[in-house]
Amino acid sequence: MSFDLRHLRAFSAVAEELHFGKAAESLHMAQPALTRLIQQLEADVGVVLLDRTTRRVALTEAGKTFLAEIQLAQVHIEQAVTRARHVANGMRGELRIAYTDFAINGRLPQFLNAFANRHPDIRMNLVFMPTTVQQMALLEQKIDIGFMIGSFEHETMDSYQFDEDRYVALLPVAHPLCGEDRLTLAHLANENFVLGNGENWTAFRNRLFALCRARNFFPRIVQEASSSEGIFGLVVAGAGVTVYSSCVSNLQRKGVAIRTLEDVGATLPVTAVWERRNRSPGFQTFRNFLMAVWGQRHQAQDATSIA
CATH class of the missing domain: 1.10.10.10 (Winged helix-like DNA-binding domain superfamily/Winged helix DNA-binding domain)
Structure with a gap:
């Protein structure tokens, strides 16, 4: 024709x-x-x-x-x-987004909901990935952005600190240490620990081990789990204690006592990382919302809470 x-x-x-x-x-x-x-x-x-x-x-x-x-x-x-x-124009498209347990249990769902309301025609495909897996996926361009523990120092990557939490201890509700007025990480030196396994929790374990070494002990790990729910279940069962992110306060888990670690000033950052050369209009819209709209909103909220 x-x-x-x-x-x-x-x-x-x-x-x-x-x-x-x-x-x-x-x-x-x-x-x-x-x-x-x-x-x-x-x-x-x-x-x-x-x-x-x-x-x-x-x-x-x-x-x-x-x-x-x-x-x-x-x-x-x-x-x-x-x-x-x-x-x-970045008003429609598809994004591949990876997250860790700490990210999805923190502010990330609220952020993704806000973005979806502003840009309903940009589809977000979400997938769980440990931090080290996210880093490899970014290098291989299998994802557009990852929300991971800590930074990823690489010449092709850009990043933005999305969230920041404190370290907390999780104890069975009947544990004797629940009665301590000022619980410290050093108090846990002789306790049995349950932790996320090395495959999925490498980045967090490395940070925790460094904190423990600074207090002259290494966690006595008696049980491991692949997910947060598995860790919580082991704590409730009395298998041991653990250290987690303060984002756990967003979850409802019976049988688990959450205690601040008074001697740990270090924080646990959740960082958004992406490949610098990603020119996808949909991703550019997402990144701009992350750094401008979301960032300014939570800077204002943090300032209000401080005041």
């Missing part, structure tokens, strides 16, 4: 006006040029679409069917143009 959008617009105008002169005027073109476009269209389609005499213009049955179909096509074309523009 050799006809194009010019022919379809011309036919639609004539079908609406049922008058070549008026249709030509609406299209801002000369009537002979409009007539040629209709003749070319009919020749290419191979049927008569308009029944025209010196007195009237009418659609043939074939013309009525053709008009209905091209109207659908025009709607699809307009949608395609709109969607392409939205993608180019």
Whole structure:
């Protein structure tokens, strides 16, 4: 077929006006040029679409069917143009987002909900990944952004500190240390520990071990779990104590006592990391929302809480 959008617009105008002169005027073109476009269209389609005499213009049955179909096509074309523009402007698209347990139990759900409300046409595909796996996935461009523990120092990466929590102790509610007025990490030196396993919790374990070494002990690990829920379950069962992020206060878990560690001034940062060369319009919209809208909102909230 050799006809194009010019022919379809011309036919639609004539079908609406049922008058070549008026249709030509609406299209801002000369009537002979409009007539040629209709003749070319009919020749290419191979049927008569308009029944025209010196007195009237009418659609043939074939013309009525053709008009209905091209109207659908025009709607699809307009949608395609709109969607392409939205993608180019960062209003539509798809993002691959990785998170850790600490991120998803902290402010991340609130942030993602706020972004989704502002940009409903950008789809977010969320996947759990440990910090070290996120770093490899970013290098291999398998994800657009990762919310991980700590920073990722690499020449191709940019980052933004998204959240920051304190270290807390999790104890069975009947544990004797629950009665301590000022619980410290040193108090846990002789306790049995339950921790996340080395496969999924490497980044956190390395930080915790460094804190323990500074207090001249190494955790006596008696049980390991792959997830936060597994860790909580082991604590409730009395298998041991653990150290976790203060984001745990966002969760409801019966049987677990949460205690601040008074001797640990270090914090546990959750950092958003992305590949610097990622020029996807949808990702740029996400990054700008993260650093400008979300960042300013929580800076203001933090300042208010301090005041």
